[in-house]
Amino acid sequence: LNRRDALCSITRGAVACGVAAYGALTTFAPRALGFGQDGAFHPRVLQNAGRPLDGAYAGGLSRWSWELIRRTSAPARLTVGSVAADSTELLAEPFTVWFGAEAVAPLSDPEVRGLRTYLNLGGVLFVDDSAPEVGSFGRSVRQELQRVLPESPIVPVPDQHVLYKSYYLLDSPVGRVEGPSQLEAISSGKMLRVLLSSHDLVGAMAQQRGGGWTFPVEPRQRERAMRLAVNLAMYVLCLDYKDDQVHAEELMRRRGRVRR
């Protein structure tokens, strides 16, 4: 399935996209991929202590892939999978999303080791708090991350980070909620290993079975959330590509215009 074919099929069934995604939400299992799909962007959900996944949020992940295909040349997989932290399948792909609204159960030792291996190998973990107003998920995940990477502090992502210019020129993060003005991260050098959001980014993209949005969000804010999601996907796929010198001058000029 190439990108163009995928876009057409999605266009035909756009309304049912969320439903399809929800139906596709299963525990991760290897699937037959077409040539060119092996390296496609694919947001997988990190299972935590076997808790059931919220179907509406899973639809948000599918929408994320769909928006990436629609807006960019990047290939993406629309099916959403989930993967356990202590599973070797966690090491199959370099991007995983960990979201939730409640405090997570403490990770078992195999889960801690699995996540540590994943991150040390170069995987990116996106932690998205679905209920930042409460904050219990974020707090509990931070505690668990300290066990996974005890020597690595969680620090704010600076405004100049390539994440904010990997596709769109963005000033600040936003999701279903406005949230804080900065994302946070655990980095290794310039590379983000764990990115933490208190904005419910997936929630801004979540859809109901009928195709409507799960949560009411002001359209402009939802578009900004979509752009951040696209940028995050592009960062996962291209890393610091937009920090290259060949882009620097032009992007600085454009950023100045956007801010004016």
Add this chain to the structure above:
Amino acid sequence: MTTKTWAITDDVAGWVVVVAAILLLAAIVLLVHELSSRRQKSWLIFASGLLAAACVALAAVRPVVVEAQANLVGPRVVVLADQSRRMKLPYESTTRLDRAGEALRRVVDHFANARSSVMGFSEGPLEPLSLGPDAKLASRGSRSDLSAAIRELASAAGERPRAVVVVSDGRFSRPLGDLEDPALREAVGALGVPVHTVSVADETPNDSSIRGVRAAGVAVAHQPLAVTVEVGCAGELDCARIPVRIRELRDGVAPAELATGVAEIKDGVGTVELEITLDRAGGRVLEISLEAPSGDQIPENDTRHMTFVVARDRIRLLHLAGRPTYDVRALRRWLKSDESVDVVAFFILRDSDGDEPGAPSFELALIHFPVDELFTEHLRSFDAVILQDIDAVRYRLTGYLARLAAYVELGGGLIMVGGPSSFAGGNYAGTPLDSILPVEQPQDDKPFDSKAFVPRYTEAGRAAEVTRPIRELLGEQLPEMVGTNFLGQARPGAIVLWEHPELQAAGKNMPVLALGEAGDGRTIALSVDSTHRLAFSPMAATVAGRAYGALWDGLLGWLMRDPRYEAARVEVVGECIEGETDTTLRVTRLPGMRGALELSLAPLTQAASEPIVRLIPGDSVEPVEIRVPGLKAGGYTAKARIGEAPPSRHDFACERGGVAWADSRPDRPRLDAIARVTGGTSVGLDGIDELPMPDATRVAAQREVAPVAPPWVWTLAAAVLLGVHWVARRNSGLL
């Protein structure tokens, strides 16, 4: 001739003589002291004491008379003939070497009464020469080191020569021509005998030549290098301004014009500094030539061919990807992690025909893909180009593929990485780029296969150094690849490292990873887009993701001719000079490389030519030396293939005359100076009869030794004189 001399008998030890002398001296001192201290002198006591002491000493050492008979023989004369390649320069209707041969015969005739040894010097040890009536003097070596030759004579055991005769044109490598007399004497006066010189060439030929080529520092790829060319013009040529040019000789394509300039000649010599930029690392063959004025008698030294070893400080890569994927991510992550790689990347993030970003361009962090600028202005500055899943038609590469192919043939590297828009799927089949890839591209409706498979190593893949790093980590295990581009069979000379276990191409398993050479450059075809699984997968985790770097380190290293990934090392032993002895190539295989050695040698020319091929069976680990006769001046590329491994390449230059012919002027003043500082005589070919004959050498033939008196006489005399001395002392009341 008879001579008589006195000596001490042979059977007395040296220490006895010393003791006797000390005792005699002590007796004399005591006697003198006694004589001077007494008021009434007793000369009898003094005289008898002195004689008694002397007789005791003589009784101890027993003097003898040596009568020797000696013969006079002719003096030893060493004749040194300059055998350097420079002596092959033409002189009138013959060569300087022929004239030197003639001079040698005359010198030997002139010193007919002497014991003459004729030796040749150049570089390395002296070589004895035999002078038959029809014997021709041969040349050897590019240098003519007279200082070393004389030092070798001085340090040799046996009889020293009484004179040395040097036959040369005087243009020695050592001693240099501008030495002061004391320094010159030290350089050639080690023997302490006269050094006579015979000049075989006095007339300066009408010749313009490249005297020397010097580079300011080390040649580094992509960095300008200042090359100073010294041009000489001698004789009666009209040469105020001489054009000079530098070209790089390349395989299969026309030479690259690197620089041109004009040398302003003043007092017969001029220099021009030319700035050149060599883009490819490794041994590069440069042709430095001048445009000689009319009347140039020695055109052979108007052109020099030299091998420049070009280092690389960083590898400059152009990475083009048609869409961002995890495979692009893995490659970029690895490239950016290597400090020695300078990567310029362009990824197509948005297809303007279909993608809908929903934002004006100024809100997007996208820039125009500068395809024209990249492929017209900057392409030459890159060491290699990586095309990863980028459609040639959609992204307007088609018009630049011929240029890209030419770039590779001029020494650039190219890697095409698989993906739906790679190879035939990216519209590369039938394009100029197609012909330089190591595999053919079937022009089929279906450009790729989606079935997952695990590639397997070929025999060559198991033998190649390029895959050694990854094999050391994973053995022959490879991760599953999701689909592949359809590739055709490998082109002649290409090496397949991985193959598909099921798909076929021309009756063989389809290549998955193949290496090839195109002109001066190298190319790699990789038909899959899942090598990122070597960086990130459960299998990758077993080796901490290092397998990906190991694979790409090998591929990029091979592409850049990193010696670590070559199967063998090829080098030229000594020099390669047209018309001289055979050129010797030494091939040293890397440890573990098995199989027969095949060496092919071809000139670096645009036109294809039949290579010289040598096959050495067996797989001995010892270096193999292969002699190749009859190489003409120019550049050559030698490719050594060990068993099934990819060939290793070494480019080298062959010269006509080389540095030995760079300065054709004879140097008679230097010959005169050498003769002057050593007390010798300097003559021309016609003045050999004026060379002075050294004194004859005296050789002892018979020696007779007879005692001056029998030992008992000395003993008796000593006893009597001691008795007289005792009586005299008693009469004087001293006892």
